[in-house]
Amino acid sequence: MSAQSEDLMLIERAQHGDRTSLNELIRKYETRAYQYAFRLTRNPEEAADVVADAFVRVYNALPNFKGNAQFTTWLYRILTNCYLDHRKKESKRQTTSLDAAVETNEGEMERQVEDPHGTPEDDLLRSERGRQVETALRTLPDYQRSMILMFHAEQMSYEEIAESLDLPIGTVKSRLNRARLSLREILSKDEELFKV
């Protein structure tokens, strides 16, 4: 049985009230969903939140899922929307100056900020090029970044991305090309990257 047929079978059973099938579907895709969410956020906490919210949306919308699209492309669409919603919420939150001191029982203390990108030891584990690409990716608009990640990291085809984002395939291709041109421009400023 193909993965797609298996998903459809699980979805049909879940739609008829079989909670084991839904659990199986979630367990089958939670790792892949997390990996995509982490690539978008580069923050494990936020990525876990995005994935959990996405599966809530799957649960709520499952009775209406007709099977016209692959479950995976539908899931990527939901994950992307959840991520964008998280970003909107984050930008609406009141900001506090990182330079402002924190009041404690022992007086004022300098604020300690957790680096979501991991410890210096973690950083050392990344290749310099990979880090440059990651930094450059963060400068792209969210929709371009999600497309780049879908194609290059998640290895989805143009058709699958178009289906996930509900966009014409030509739009996906042209936006991806623009995103790659932008990345090239950013990365070309560091000549080392392109040395063979």
Next chain:
Amino acid sequence: MNLSRTRELFSSYFEGELEPGLRQQFEASLNASPELQDEFSEFVACYGELGKMAEEEIEVPIYLSDRIATRLEAAQAAKPRGLAWFLGGFQKLALGGLATVALFGALAGVNISQSETKDPFQMGLVKVFRMPWVPAEAPKPANVNPLEYVVNGSKISLTYQVKDRQTLMVDGKAIRSQADVIDVPLNNENPHSVEMSVMVDGGNIRETIVVPGTERAELTAGTGLVNEFAKALADKYGVPVRLTVTELKSPLAWNFTASNAYEAAKAAFDKTGYSADKRENGMIVISGN
């Protein structure tokens, strides 16, 4: 074709999706501008770097299943009673995840300590969280190309050893199969040779195959980029050519006076940085840079 239009076509050209007419215009524009050639080389390098993102190892936090289950229960509780069709079922999801963690925890501990001895730069890995329920894979042999070509007279086919869930793209079209090995015939019914792009792993493995056409060319001399040289070679000698070069460099000049394609390629590549190799199946492999 102006520079801006040429840039718009970088991806399509790189992925081998341009129609022959447009491709010629693109190549002419590229040939005319060394600056654009540099940009395209950087673009190709950038594309390759992006493909490496798929190799990044992202480990899932052990609390993920529990968090999903908690959120689902909250969502289920918020629904009207008649719609609460999964009451109590999500705890099993979280417990199932934890049980799996317990089952594989010790095994993963061993694998993690092993993975720490590997060179992370060489492996291109990022460690974010330990993922206890997925045993580390055995190190993959480096530089193994999963693509092979079978040449039988004028028939050429590509054999791809599927690994992980990496997608094979031939001429910009994704080819998926549940099989472990995919065979793709590379047919060319045109009189002249055609280029077909072959890509795996989001561009991490990328090459171009030039499939000869049904007719042989009379022309023996010419100039152009290495891909044009490959097409001329295929047209003249009727052999398939595999291009594994990483960038298009300055134009080459050639004059096909040799009796076979291999000798002709060797003569043309003298002091150019490219090299030619002849495979047992008759295919010429051009590499360099």
